[in-house]
Each structure stands twice: as C-alpha cells, then as structure tokens.
Amino acid sequence: MARAATTSDAFNAVAEPRRREIIAVLARGERPVGDLVAALGATQPQVSKHLRVLREVGVVHARDEGRHRLYRLDAGALRPIHDWVKEYERLWTERFELFDDVLDDLKKEEGDGDAD
Amino acid sequence: MAMPTSGTAVLTTPADEQILITREFDAPRELVFRAYTEPDLVSRWWPGRRGEMKVCEIDLRPGGRWRYAMLAEGGFDVAFHGEYREVVPGERVVFTEIFELPDGTFSEATTNTATFVEAEGRTTLRLLTETSSREVRDMILQSGMEGGVQEGLDILEELAIGLR
Numbered sequence: 001m002a003r004a005a006t007t008s009d010a011f012n013a014v015a016e017p018r019r020r021e022i023i024a025v026l027a028r029g030e031r032p033v034g035d036l037v038a039a040l041g042a043t044q045p046q047v048s049k050h051l052r053v054l055r056e057v058g059v060v061h062a063r064d065e066g067r068h069r070l071y072r073l074d075a076g077a078l079r080p081i082h083d084w085v086k087e088y089e090r091l092w093t094e095r096f097e098l099f100d101d102v103l104d105d106l107k108k109e110e111g112d113g114d115a116d
Numbered sequence: 117m118a119m120p121t122s123g124t125a126v127l128t129t130p131a132d133e134q135i136l137i138t139r140e141f142d143a144p145r146e147l148v149f150r151a152y153t154e155p156d157l158v159s160r161w162w163p164g165r166r167g168e169m170k171v172c173e174i175d176l177r178p179g180g181r182w183r184y185a186m187l188a189e190g191g192f193d194v195a196f197h198g199e200y201r202e203v204v205p206g207e208r209v210v211f212t213e214i215f216e217l218p219d220g221t222f223s224e225a226t227t228n229t230a231t232f233v234e235a236e237g238r239t240t241l242r243l244l245t246e247t248s249s250r251e252v253r254d255m256i257l258q259s260g261m262e263g264g265v266q267e268g269l270d271i272l273e274e275l276a277i278g279l280r
Contacts, residue, residue, distance in 0.1 A: 088256075092127065092243075094165055096139045096141075101161075106143070
C-alpha cells in the first residue's frame with residue numbers, strides 16, 4: 001500500500017541515530033549545516049548525507065538565504081511515525097477492551113454459581 | 117459495560133530488545149488467567165476488532181504447544197505459534213512466540229512472560245516480550261497488523277506534543 005511505503009521510508013530515515021540527532025537539533029529551530037556539524041561533532045559530508053535522506057522523505061526542508069542554506073524540520077512528516085508508535089499499543093488496547101467483556105461474563109458466571 | 121474502563125494498554129520498552137505491555141483488569145487473577153489461557157475465551161479477544169479467530173490451540177503445560185490464527189479483515193491470515201516453557205496457574209506463563217510470515221517462513225522466536233498480580237480484587241497483567249535484538253523488537257512493533265512501529269524515541273514523543 002502507498003501509505004506503508006511512504007511511512008516506512010520516513011521510519012528508515014529516523015531509524016539512524018545520527019539522523020535522530022539532526023532531528024533533535026532542528027526541533028529547536030531552523031539551522032545552517034555548520035550548526036549541525038558543530039552540534040553533532042561530525043564532518044560536513046556526513047551531515048550532508050544524512051540531511052539528503054531526511055529531505056528525500058520530507059522530514060527536513062531546506063531554503064537558501066543569502067549565502068546560507070537553512071534546514072528546518074517538518075514535524076508533520078513525522079506524524080505517521082508517531083501514529084505507528086501508538087499502533088501496537090492500540091492493538092493491545094483493543095484486545096484488552098474485549099478481554100474486559102470476557103471477564104464481565106466470567107464474573108457473571110461465577111456470580112450465578114455463588115449464593116451472593 | 118457498567119464498569120469504568122480499566123484504561124489503555126501501556127506499552128514501554130524497558131530495554132532495547134524488550135517490549136512490555138501492562139494492563140489492569142477489574143477481576144481476580146484466576147479469571148484473568150482463564151481469559152488469557154482458555155481457547156474459547158482467547159478467541160474472543162486476541163483478534164481485536166481486526167478479524168476472526170480461525171485457530172486457537174493451547175496445550176498449557178511445559179513443552180506444550182500453542183497456535184493462534186486469525187483471518188484479518190482484508191482477507192489475509194495472521195498466525196503465531198510457540199511452546200510453553202513454564203506454567204504456574206494463576207500466576208505466570210512463559211512461552212516462545214513465532215510469527216508465521218506470509219511467505220511461509222517463520223520469524224525468530226521471542227520469549228514471552230505473562231505475569232498476573234492481584235491487589236484488592238484487581239489484577240495487573242504484564243506481558244514481557246524478549247527478543248534477541250533491538251532490530252527484531254522493532255520488527256515486531258512494526259508488524260502490529262497495520263504496520264505499527266515503536267521507535268521508542270524520546271524525540272518523537274517530544275515532537276508529538278507539537279504535532280497534536
């Protein structure tokens with residue numbers, strides 16, 4: 001499905017620790033690549049490579065301002081991942097709601113058996 | 117449906133290769149244990165609202181095997197199986213779990229521990245899944261039927277606040 005393809009790309013993009021560091025820095029605001037290089041203690045080619053991946057999946061956008069290229073985070077692109085984070089939990093929440101119904105029935109059964 | 121909801125399942129990742137799901141139920145632990153281990157009862161909750169249980173085999177004793185299969189909405193089968201390692205009625209079940217992949221192969225086995233602790237008539241169920249690596253764990257979280265991924269990232273939680 002199209003949705004799965006897109007979101008797994010975004011997932012792959014944030015699965016890499018260095019890229020998560022970039023996201024963390026950009027979460028605080030728009031930055032030139034030099035700031036990212038300094039913050040991560042990585043080389044500029046390394047940072048640029050990660051930025052390219054993040055841009056490809058739309059998590060990071062770039063714009064030129066004078067001589068600088070500024071990078072910013074598009075948190076909306078991370079939304080599907082956040083939803084995913086919750087998905088497995090939602091499955092279990094759903095199961096346990098039904099589990100509650102089963103327990104209600106078992107309690108009734110027991111109540112019928114007892115003289116209370 | 118008179119009782120207030122006992123809350124949502126709480127999912128945490130205590131270690132890189134673990135998944136822990138915790139939920140409290142308004143029932144004594146014998147009943148929670150029964151609902152967790154008797155085939156006709158398991159069949160009622162395990163598929164969630166995502167399909168129909170087709171197979172629910174439970175041979176609840178050390179070395180005994182289990183297999184769950186459901187027909188998910190959308191027409192595909194979802195099946196898991198494994199073996200019980202330890203069974204303490206009303207208290208604890210340790211079992212392996214293997215996902216049957218659509219291509220006919222099996223996933224790596226995880227070791228799961230279900231513990232039932234009762235306090236004042238309420239029972240807390242803890243489901244701990246232990247995998248061999250963070251990658252396997254993330255795959256499991258990713259396979260939450262609709263493709264859920266728990267990256268377990270603080271950064272995403274932080275960002276989530278801004279996403280609402």
